[in-house]
Amino acid sequence: MGHLCLLLLPLAVLWGCSPAPPKSAQPLPESPTVVWFPSSATTPILPLLAAQTSAFPMTLRPWNTTMAFQSLLLAGDGDLWVGHLEGFARAYRRGAPLRLLAVTGWRKWQLLSRRKNAAFPQDFRGRTVAIAPADGAGRFLLERLLQETGEKEVALLPLDVKPLLLKALEGKVEDLFLPEPFATVLLDKSPDFHRVDSLEKYYGRVRQCPPEVPWAGIAVHEHWAKAHPQELKALLDAMVAWSKEGGKDAPLLWTEEQERFSGISRKEVARSLTLDPVKVVPAWQMPEELAAFLALVAPDVPFSPQMLWQP
Numbered sequence: 103m104g105h106l107c108l109l110l111l112p113l114a115v116l117w118g119c120s121p122a123p124p125k126s127a128q129p130l131p132e133s134p135t136v137v138w139f140p141s142s143a144t145t146p147i148l149p150l151l152a153a154q155t156s157a158f159p160m161t162l163r164p165w166n167t168t169m170a171f172q173s174l175l176l177a178g179d180g181d182l183w184v185g186h187l188e189g190f191a192r193a194y195r196r197g198a199p200l201r202l203l204a205v206t207g208w209r210k211w212q213l214l215s216r217r218k219n220a221a222f223p224q225d226f227r228g229r230t231v232a233i234a235p236a237d238g239a240g241r242f243l244l245e246r247l248l249q250e251t252g253e254k255e256v257a258l259l260p261l262d263v264k265p266l267l268l269k270a271l272e273g274k275v276e277d278l279f280l281p282e283p284f285a286t287v288l289l290d291k292s293p294d295f296h297r298v299d300s301l302e303k304y305y306g307r308v309r310q311c312p313p314e315v316p317w318a319g320i321a322v323h324e325h326w327a328k329a330h331p332q333e334l335k336a337l338l339d340a341m342v343a344w345s346k347e348g349g350k351d352a353p354l355l356w357t358e359e360q361e362r363f364s365g366i367s368r369k370e371v372a373r374s375l376t377l378d379p380v381k382v383v384p385a386w387q388m389p390e391e392l393a394a395f396l397a398l399v400a401p402d403v404p405f406s407p408q409m410l411w412q413p
Contacts, residue, residue, distance in 0.1 A: 147206075176193055178323055186318050187319055206319045214270075229256070233259070234261050263280070353368050354368075
């Protein structure tokens with residue numbers, strides 16, 4: 103893979119500079135391949151899309167299932183990956199050549215109910231609350247919190263996203279935790295549901311901390327990181343700067359291609375971002391938080407600081 107700094111050569115000509123001509127024509131470097139899961143990692147990819155417009159082009163490739171994504175990670179297929187942190191940690195433990203670059207997804211799971219003013223968990227005792235996806239970190243965190251607080255009367259029904267959406271639309275589910283932007287999608291299709299709480303707010307109340315959880319983010323192939331340290335730092339800096347500016351024009355980054363891959367419209371992404379705002383934090387700056395998160399949702403996966411990329 104060629105050096106991405108060669109991309110600056112045509113820009114130098116446009117700016118009126120006169121660099122010495124190369125001795126022989128050099129092909130432009132390949133753009134890094136970004137592998138992502140459009141049906142669950144929607145907003146966490148936005149910082150990468152923003153950096154793409156200011157740094158260098160990327161090739162996006164969606165993946166379909168959790169099992170397929172784990173296989174890609176273990177094979178080192180791709181240069182940058184967007185996914186859930188628990189999945190990255192499991193793959194790293196199994197030898198995947200990845201380094202966690204940044205956390206970009208913090209507020210995902212909304213509690214929706216057909217009852218307007220229901221309070222969680224007290225008004226859900228003796229009821230069944232569905233949660234999607236069935237094998238997601240949200241389910242594991244909710245189970246842990248209910249166990250810690252002794253809430254034995256709240257029953258959980260783990261389902262995948264599409265079956266849960268269908269059951270909700272058919273009137274077969276009354277209460278459910280659903281990640282953004284699918285919570286917004288359901289409210290558009292079924293206005294008799296109401297937002298009554300979120301998993302992150304419940305976590306904050308139980309743990310006496312801010313209502314944020316480091317759910318998802320961006321990882322980089324260790325070989326690509328070693329080959330392009332300056333480009334990678336510039337990419338991370340661009341994402342952090344964009345985040346500090348409030349994620350300027352974030353919905354506009356959601357193109358027709360992304361809409362087609364995910365089935366989620368730009369308008370739905372825009373409304374979702376009011377509850378799931380973009381925030382980029384370099385992973386190497388928060389090892390304690392990541393260790394605590396894994397201890398909650400995946401106690402069988404010990405945290406390894408070596409998994410974190412740092413400049």
